[in-house]
Amino acid sequence: MKIARRIDGLGTETAFAVAQAAGEWKARGNRVFPFHLGDIDLPTAPHIVEAMNAAIADGKTGYCPGPGIPELREALADDIGSRRGMTISADEVVVTTGGKPVITKFLQTVMDPGEGVLYPNPGFPIYESQIEYLGGVPLPYRYxxxxxxxxxxxDHLRSLITPQTTALIxxxxxxxxxxxxxxxxxxxVAQIAQEHDLWVLSDEAYFEMRYEGASRSIAALPGMAERTVILYxxxxxxxxTGSRLGCAVAPRAVAHVISTLNxxxxxxxxxxxQWAGIAALTGTQEPVRRMLEEFxxxxxxxxxxxxxxPGMSVEVPQSTFYVFPDVTDTVRRMGLTSVSEFAEQALRSTGVSFCTREHFGRRQPGEDRExxxxxxxxxxxxDITEGLTRLRAWVDSV
Structure with missing residues (x-):
């Protein structure tokens, strides 16, 4: 029996592969310091859990509208709009099983096979995976x-655009x-999108995961709301993370298609x-504040x-919960052939587990840093202190 050829273009979220290797190493009795997966080790706030349990007890366990229950769509429209300086209506909001499905459904809605999609590289690997799986032409732009x-x-982003380019992530x-x-x-970026009549997916998963400053949405810029889908x-x-709840904020025609795909x-x-989501949006925000303080x-x-x-350097970011250190000099001083080899040896020598640049899209021509x-x-x-202290001692010892 054959497997469909389109599966050849389907990638994965590569951090889970690193998690598997770390799990196998831990299962052998070794200590692991998990820097690899962007999961959260803090619990969902009690009032959100209580709202979910109350909804179950109240019998809200059956089917509900494909685009989401009206109460949640209204709450999302109000919250997302107010935080971005936009006016959003509930019929522009489509509830989804997490943020990730918005990527796939956006591409299904706006991209035909053979059309090009610009996306960040390094970037979230599902962009590249879904573009290729759905028959599009991946156009990775660099940082x-x-x-x-x-x-x-x-300049590189502009150079990739052709008449067949339809969207920008x-x-x-x-x-x-x-x-x-x-x-x-x-x-x-907004000007480029308008000049070339591109749809835009604005992935705003980390819009409120920030420690200084204020976030701004490209969708709020003049001329952008009508061509932009926000991933929330x-x-x-x-x-x-495990509740799998998110939404797309989209122009009505696109929202209708995404609802049909749902x-x-x-x-x-x-x-x-979804009732837990309402409690999250409208209830106390104190757990969010405490989590950001911890992060x-x-x-x-x-x-x-x-x-x-030795050999590592990183700037202090104002947002997300990742850092992306340059380890080029470390890899070279240790005489290793690649950053992948560095990651493998680090796990076995120190227990520190992490992803590398290779897990976030194919390398681009001219890349020479690790x-x-x-x-x-x-x-x-x-564990952060112990793990990175072990990593430093190992690097120092070579």
Whole structure:
């Protein structure tokens, strides 16, 4: 029996492969310091859990509308709009089973086979996977290091556009590199999208996972709301990764298509989880504040320690829960052939587990620096300190 050829274009979220290797190493009795997966080790707030349990007890366990229950769509429209300086109506909101399905359904809605889609590289690997799986032409645009972190190579982005390019995926507050656009860069991306009549997916999973400053949405810029789909998720802000709740905010015609795809794919998002989402949006935000305080302390500890390891350097990001250190000099001084070899040896020598640049899209021509990604959302301060101290001692010993 054959398997459909389109499966050849289907990738995966590669952090889970690293998690499997780390799990196997741990199962052999070894200590593991998990910097690899952007899960959250803090519990979902009690009032959210209570709302979910109450909804189950109240019988909200059956089917519900494909685009989401009206109460949640209204709450999302109000919250997302007010935080971005936009007016959003409930019929522009489609509830989804997490943020990730918005990527696939956006591409299914706006991209025909053979059309090009621009996407960040390094970037969330599901962008590349879904473009190829659905028959599109992947057009990865790159970032360049600056004194303040990373910036989009706008000239490179422009050079990739052809008459067959239909969409641009834009991830401000970026995974894995924690890059955040300046106002000028965000406006330049918006101008490019309008000049070339491109649809835009604005992945805003980390919009409120920030420690300083204020987030801004490209969708709020003039001329952008009518061509932009916002990806929103409850996973990060509300520590609801396993609840699988998110939404797309889209122009009405696109929202209608995504709602139809919902009906075809999963019928609806779990009914009682949606009531938990309402509680998350409208209830106390104190758990969010406390989580951000904890993550800020972890960020500071990670950056301080990384910058003491010979050959490593990283800027302190203002958002997300990742850092993306340059480890080029470390890899070279240790005589290793690749950053992948560095990651494998680090796990076995220190127990520190992390993803590398290779897990976030294919390398682009001319790349000559080596990077790793350290996620600090699932590892406490004591383990951060012990793990990175072990890593430093190992590097020092070579």
């Amino acid at each position: 360049v290091p600056t004194a303040d972190g990373f910036a989009i190579d706008l 834009y991830n401000d507050l970026q995974n894995p590199i924690s890059a955040e656009s300046t106002d000028a860069e965000r406006e330049a 998720t409850f996973s990060k802000k509300f520590a609801m 009906t075809n794919d999963e019928s609806c998002t779990t009914h009682f989880v 800020r302390a972890r960020r500071d500890a990670v950056c301080d320690l990384v910058n003491t390891i 990077y790793i990604r350290l996620a600090y959302s699932g590892i406490g301060l004591d």
